Amino acid sequence: MVYNRKIVCLAIPGKIIKIDDKDNLATIDYGDGTKRIINISLVDVKTGDYVLVHAGFAIEILDEDEAQKTLELFREILSDTEGK
Amino acid sequence: MFSINDNKIVHEVLSNIKKKEINLKFMHVCGTHQDALVKNGLDFLLRNCGIEIGQGPGCPVCVTTPKEIEEMIFLAKKNKIVTTFGDMIKVPGEKKSLQNLKTEGYDIKTVYGIEDAISIAKKKTDKEIVFMAVGFETTAPTTASTILNNPPENFSILCCHRTIPFALKTIIEMGELKIDGLIEPGHVSTIIGSEPFEFISREYNIPQVIAGFEPIDILMGVWMLIKQIEQGFSFVQNEYSRVVKREGNIKAQKVINEVFEVCDIKWRGFPIIPKSGLILKNDFDKYDARKKFEDDLKNLQDYEFKEPKGCRCGELLRGLISPQECPLFGIKCFPDKPVGPCMVSMEGSCNIEYKYLKNK
Numbered sequence: 001m002v003y004n005r006k007i008v009c010l011a012i013p014g015k016i017i018k019i020d021d022k023d024n025l026a027t028i029d030y031g032d033g034t035k036r037i038i039n040i041s042l043v044d045v046k047t048g049d050y051v052l053v054h055a056g057f058a059i060e061i062l063d064e065d066e067a068q069k070t071l072e073l074f075r076e077i078l079s080d081t082e083g084k
Numbered sequence: 085m086f087s088i089n090d091n092k093i094v095h096e097v098l099s100n101i102k103k104k105e106i107n108l109k110f111m112h113v114c115g116t117h118q119d120a121l122v123k124n125g126l127d128f129l130l131r132n133c134g135i136e137i138g139q140g141p142g143c144p145v146c147v148t149t150p151k152e153i154e155e156m157i158f159l160a161k162k163n164k165i166v167t168t169f170g171d172m173i174k175v176p177g178e179k180k181s182l183q184n185l186k187t188e189g190y191d192i193k194t195v196y197g198i199e200d201a202i203s204i205a206k207k208k209t210d211k212e213i214v215f216m217a218v219g220f221e222t223t224a225p226t227t228a229s230t231i232l233n234n235p236p237e238n239f240s241i242l243c244c245h246r247t248i249p250f251a252l253k254t255i256i257e258m259g260e261l262k263i264d265g266l267i268e269p270g271h272v273s274t275i276i277g278s279e280p281f282e283f284i285s286r287e288y289n290i291p292q293v294i295a296g297f298e299p300i301d302i303l304m305g306v307w308m309l310i311k312q313i314e315q316g317f318s319f320v321q322n323e324y325s326r327v328v329k330r331e332g333n334i335k336a337q338k339v340i341n342e343v344f345e346v347c348d349i350k351w352r353g354f355p356i357i358p359k360s361g362l363i364l365k366n367d368f369d370k371y372d373a374r375k376k377f378e379d380d381l382k383n384l385q386d387y388e389f390k391e392p393k394g395c396r397c398g399e400l401l402r403g404l405i406s407p408q409e410c411p412l413f414g415i416k417c418f419p420d421k422p423v424g425p426c427m428v429s430m431e432g433s434c435n436i437e438y439k440y441l442k443n444k
């Protein structure tokens with residue numbers, strides 16, 4: 001897992017494991033044992049959601065279904081447009 | 085976790101492209117895309133298939149102007165605690181970088197995000213803390229949300245936020261290079277959605293794809309662009325649908341609009357680009373370092389700052405050259421001894437090129 005303090009545009013995914021509603025904060029697990037407190041004021045999240053984190057803020061929820069559909073879709077696009 | 089990969093698809097896309105015997109030039113505007121392209125050798129593989137992809141002005145640190153850097157240096161010398169992202173402090177100013185000043189004992193701190201700067205302000209109540217707010221639409225809502233959360237009185241920002249869509253318009257209208265398609269930045273699009281890019285396809289007939297950051301995302305993005313070109317279409321396609329929605333992150337857009345106003349702003353390597361910057365609205369004057377320390381900064385207002393001698397970052401940011409075409413690359417300019425910002429920033433194309441050169 002890339003966890004770099006220097007890159008400005010980088011955003012990395014993590015899983016919300018605890019929410020502190022009062023301060024708009026949540027504890028996130030980056031999946032490699034790294035945990036961090038992040039700000040969730042820009043998203044509507046619940047525990048268990050995967051979010052994209054940028055500069056200490058969750059900026060979007062990752063859509064698990066879409067992620068699973070993505071590869072399928074790629075295969076379709078490729079077979080659809082080639083060999084015809 | 086959400087990493088998608090499929091070598092079969094990667095190879096299939098590449099061999100399908102190769103068969104087409106085409107010659108196209110695409111541009112992207114994101115350091116993370118550039119990193120993925122170079123790290124995985126995709127830039128090379130694609131060039132062999134007739135596709136050239138260059139990085140345009142998509143590195144927030146690189147497009148920050150010498151004047152903005154000088155403003156921070158000036159504030160540091162006036163005994164403010166200056167805070168910013170790690171890459172920014174190493175960018176050479178006209179004479180020195182913030183890093184040099186830090187070695188001289190001035191109070192300059194690297195932070196991960198604006199909230200770290202707020203924590204410093206809360207601890208050091210007898211000092212003024214200035215945060216250099218650089219970054220595109222991805223970072224702007226983090227600044228906005230923090231400003232709305234009543235920061236302490238001794239905190240302010242030097243706002244250097246810039247926004248992508250009108251920079252693309254400018255680069256197209258400058259007409260210096262042919263762009264057959266645009267790969268739009270996934271994380272900027274996460275915030276603004278796909279709609280703000282649509283005018284580019286409409287007005288200039290350029291196909292666009294919003295892409296994620298795995299090698300397969302970029303390759304699929306390239307494939308979708310080729311298909312649009314072949315079929316004579318140009319519109320904005322979203323390859324990164326697991327994250328990006330057409331409308332973007334409305335909550336984030338709302339805080340941006342509440343705190344900032346759109347302004348014209350100069351980008352390094354470019355003239356002033358209309359509607360491509362953000363400034364704090366008047367309601368937040370007390371957090372605007374340029375207003376709060378107007379007297380300190382006024383001498384800098386009309387001064388024209390020069391680019392580092394011999395550095396070709398300007399042409400690089402306009403997509404006209406590749407890093408190795410700069411005569412200083414790897415000869416006088418290195419990541420630990422940078423001449424220009426593109427060698428400093430981990431999102432700058434010179435830095436990325438240098439880092440992975442040994443793999444080539």
Ligand code: SF4
Pocket residue numbers: 394395396397400407410411412413414417418422423424425426427428434
């Ligand atoms: S190699 Fe160095 S001097 Fe040349 S363009 Fe890149 S940053 Fe500027």
